[in-house]
Amino acid sequence: MSEAKKTIFSGVQPSGKLTLGNYLGAIRNFPILQEEYNCIYCVVDMHAITVRQDPAMLRKQTLEVLAQYIACGLDPEKSTLFIQSHVPAHAELAWVLNCYTMFGEASRMTQFKDKSSKHADNVNVGLFDYPVLMAADILLYQTDMVPVGVDQLQHIELARNIAQRFNGVYSDTFVMPEPYIPKAGAKIMSLADPTRKMSKSDENQNSFVLLMDKPEDIMRKFKRAVTDSDSRIIMSDEKPGVSNLITIYSLATGKSVDEVEKEFAGKGYGEFKPAVGEAVVELLRPIREKTEDLLRNKDYLESVYREGAGKAAYAARKTLDKVYRKVGFVKR
Numbered sequence: 477m478s479e480a481k482k483t484i485f486s487g488v489q490p491s492g493k494l495t496l497g498n499y500l501g502a503i504r505n506f507p508i509l510q511e512e513y514n515c516i517y518c519v520v521d522m523h524a525i526t527v528r529q530d531p532a533m534l535r536k537q538t539l540e541v542l543a544q545y546i547a548c549g550l551d552p553e554k555s556t557l558f559i560q561s562h563v564p565a566h567a568e569l570a571w572v573l574n575c576y577t578m579f580g581e582a583s584r585m586t587q588f589k590d591k592s593s594k595h596a597d598n599v600n601v602g603l604f605d606y607p608v609l610m611a612a613d614i615l616l617y618q619t620d621m622v623p624v625g626v627d628q629l630q631h632i633e634l635a636r637n638i639a640q641r642f643n644g645v646y647s648d649t650f651v652m653p654e655p656y657i658p659k660a661g662a663k664i665m666s667l668a669d670p671t672r673k674m675s676k677s678d679e680n681q682n683s684f685v686l687l688m689d690k691p692e693d694i695m696r697k698f699k700r701a702v703t704d705s706d707s708r709i710i711m712s713d714e715k716p717g718v719s720n721l722i723t724i725y726s727l728a729t730g731k732s733v734d735e736v737e738k739e740f741a742g743k744g745y746g747e748f749k750p751a752v753g754e755a756v757v758e759l760l761r762p763i764r765e766k767t768e769d770l771l772r773n774k775d776y777l778e779s780v781y782r783e784g785a786g787k788a789a790y791a792a793r794k795t796l797d798k799v800y801r802k803v804g805f806v807k808r
């Protein structure tokens with residue numbers, strides 16, 4: 477890892493399901509970011525078990541996320557791709573950071589409160605500690621920037637508070653991480669309710685497109701996409717459904733919004749919606765095929781995450797050694 481480049485750390489839940497929204501909003505830019513930054517992508521399986529998981533599914537989905545990231549253009553030679561549980565320093569630093577996190581501040585985390593009410597039968601200590609493990613993820617790599625959605629800003633703030641507290645007691649140890657909201661990221665809305673963000677947890681399966689969806693499913697979802705009674709194909713605040721489809725079509729084809737409006741001037745939704753569907757099918761086809769290929773070729777995938785864990789462990793160990801020395805642990 478080059479010292480001159482800034483470090484970006486990103487944690488991704490092994491839910492296995494990435495949407496077109498995730499892709500157009502963030503992942504699409506990863507291949508560009510990796511040229512400019514030292515990028516570390518970690519599949520956070522240890523975070524995942526704070527809610528009950530089916531073990532076989534967790535294993536499968538962890539590999540699926542990795543494969544999809546590579547298929548989207550992340551180059552394991554340029555970026556570091558690894559699985560959280562393969563680098564013990566995450567758990568080790570989390571323990572130390574626990575002792576520098578106040579019970580009160582952890583209690584204020586809104587995601588903990590949300591998840592506690594959602595999983596009332598399993599409000600475990602790991603769920604409470606989730607943000608401290610996340611702080612360890614970030615601080616271990618002397619991370620400058622963390623790409624996250626707004627729902628994670630409070631966790632970044634906590635990581636900064638912990639880092640500042642530790643640095644204050646023991647002198648500079650951790651780089652202060654900043655949240656990174658990508659400028660080029662497009663916000664893709666639900667196909668069923670274009671006033672809401674596209675989300676894989678939506679009950680309505682037709683409201684989102686998954687990177688791994690089959691072409692016929694993608695076509696069906698776009699044909700059913702909600703529009704409005706005025707049939708003009710133009711970008712407008714009054715036409716959130718049509719505007720969302722124009723954004724998607726424009727990003728999928730590389731055509732400007734102007735060009736798209738001209739292309740479909742005088743035409744109706746009956747022509748427009750299938751055209752968007754086809755553009756998305758073609759956009760996602762190589763990603764789906766590459767992912768399927770990688771999942772069949774387990775040896776390659778294994779070599780990627782092993783090598784990634786090796787690189788990550790080396791960087792993480794440097795930070796952890798410093799931390800252990802500062803708090804007064806005897807050198808091994």
Ligand code: TRP
Pocket residue numbers: 485486487488489520523609610613614622623624628
């Ligand atoms: N909590 C993040 C989410 O749900 C996932 C995550 C875990 C993460 N560790 C991280 C994100 C470190 C950024 C940095 O999306």
